[in-house]
Amino acid sequence: MNVEIFAQKVQSLHGRLAELYQDAIAIQPQPHSILPVAFKELGMASQTLEVAADRLCQQTEELAVAQLRLEAERQRYQDLFDFMPDAYLVSDLEGKIQEANRAAATLFKINQLFLANKLLVSFIPPEERPAFRTKLTQLRECDRVQEWTVSMQPRQGQPFDAALTVAPVYDDEGKVAALRWLVRNITERKRVQLALLGHDYDPSQDRSRHFYSKGEVISLEPQSLWLVCKGLVKLSTMSETGDEVLVGLAGPSMPFGSSLTSLPTYQATALSADVQLVCISLEEIAATPRLTQALLPKISDRVRQTESLLAIAGKRQVKDRLYYLLLWLKQEFGQKVAQGTRLSVRLTHQDLADACCTTRVTVTRLLSKLQQQGKIKLDSQHHIILNSTLCHQAA
Template sequence: MSSRLEVLSKDANDSFVPRLELLPSAFKELGIAAQELQIAAKELHKQQQQLMAAQAIIAAERQRYCDLFEFAFESYIVTDDKGKIQEVNRAATLLFELASEDLVGKNLTDLLTEESCQHFNYNLARKYQKIKFTPPFKVNFWLPNGKRLNNVDINYITICDEREQIVGLRWLLRENVQRQSISGSSIDDEILSNSYKDRYYKGELIPINNQEIYQVCQGVVKLSTMSDTGEEVLVGLASSSMPFGASITSLDIYQATALTNNVELVRFPLTQWLDCPFRVQKLVPKLTSRLLQTELLLHISGQRRVKHRLHYLLQFLKQEIGQPVTQGTRLSVRFTHEELASACCATRVTTTRQLNKLKEQGMISIDNEHHIILLK
């Protein structure tokens, strides 16, 4: 095209070529150029669509692997080649009892006990031996709350760039806390040989066996059922030492959901409870607490106006999961407006409006972690 335009330009400057002959040639060349541009535009559009389709596939695959990493039951950590944490999954935050933003940027050695540092650094230096999968080794960790994690199995694989240079490490940590036999518990019941401790993440549904009774060691569990319209109905909150289970309710639909990231449960075979009058006797006061909860929730649902239901719900939560702070009482669980709306049988929009009114009236505030504080 450029060469044809160059010829046309020379003819235009040539005094021997009649001007009347140039005009049809120019229109012809412009027509050819327009057709070629249309063809090129269609081809570019087709390539763009193919590229967008390929990008969508890549994004979906990336999200799938991100979800696999995030929701894996094992604890995974990604660090740079020196051991500085770059990414953690939910299981790792649960293991260390720290939020991901509190872990990212730390060195793994900062969390190790003093006697484990040398062993850890020795195994970290083995990355230069070009071993794809390092054998697991055991280390001990200190948690921020002073708790110690002993004999945690840990190993890693290397991440290399296109020049085969090590740029990072992927770590697997295994504490073996699932289904471990109880050797000690904050619960004051007699230790049962066939009891197990399980751990759950926030928002995770807890499978309920009709032949077992569950008791909370740590964290808060939401107990709910479903209405005929498919809406969730709150029937109780189980916190430390409180029991729950399908065998102690007459509801056909009974669901338990972890409300915090550190929910630990002990589950006992029902027959062992029923065969021992002493254990049944110790269960009665805790069942009484659950009964009082149910009566309070019935009182809340019976209020005609949403603002009254929300007020009594906040008082109920204050009583069950409130923590004293300088300003007043902080709810230890972070609730979304949708969860509060469901609990007081209202819409999210109405609940949000009522919460804003309570903030304007100086009755509640929200802290930096989005927990509600009931002011004095």
């Protein structure tokens, strides 16, 4: 019976007993009649019952509120289950699926509703099913989380390598009653691992590229490195007088980043028209030996480059600093042409002045003198071409 209806009936009964009690008094009963007393006691009993009914109604309302809260909490956990990024399933001890989330339906290429009552072994290639059934039998007696890799076959599409994490579910008696499965597609991860083991590994392969135009400042993240895929990046700092000082030129396959320097001011600027970079986190580098092995020689090149620029900056005379800078650029970025060696990187007079720790006016004057002597010339794109005689004078 509905609690509210029950309370109404109790209230009606209490009112009726009150009326009967008044009637019993009105008819002036015989002496020693117990009728008024009986009605009075019944009235008191009904009043107590009415209070109990009110309390029952209050408790019913509180239970209804608690029920709504429990339903909201259940729905929240159901949503967490359904929208997990990885495939998650619950099965009985025979591997029959009882519940599956959306990611599982996507992974196995089957409608989520149709996954229920399907056997997990049906998603295993036929040649691997005996081994899977053996493992499933072992899980019934296992009391801890198990992990292993298998090949899985969706309803449509190609097989994929899967990492399985299986946890037991216990009943009230402490026995394993069901299994929880976390399934991850690791095909791409294994492919990357195989690529890392190869000798032709390219750290920039299969990574998103970031594009910069000439003059754009490149943001530096403390927990990652940039790797140049195309173009040239100027690395610079600031002197105490506020002048820009060139500390490096990062070309293709060369890494750079704020984590490779202790300079308080460090800036990276795109120096060529089309600069393409990929970002690699320090965490990934630390966790991937092959990646570390591939980047280490490039980082060493950056160190040697910085030492060379430091040695050039240490020359006393400005003309010597410029001569040796041009020779270094020839070695690093020179291209053989009919007239001599063309610098593939086009630096402005200010860039050269920053590298030589001098003024743009001084560099312009020295370059003009070298042009007059026929030791350098400019092509149609304003790239410097070095004559072999420059080497003899610098020596």
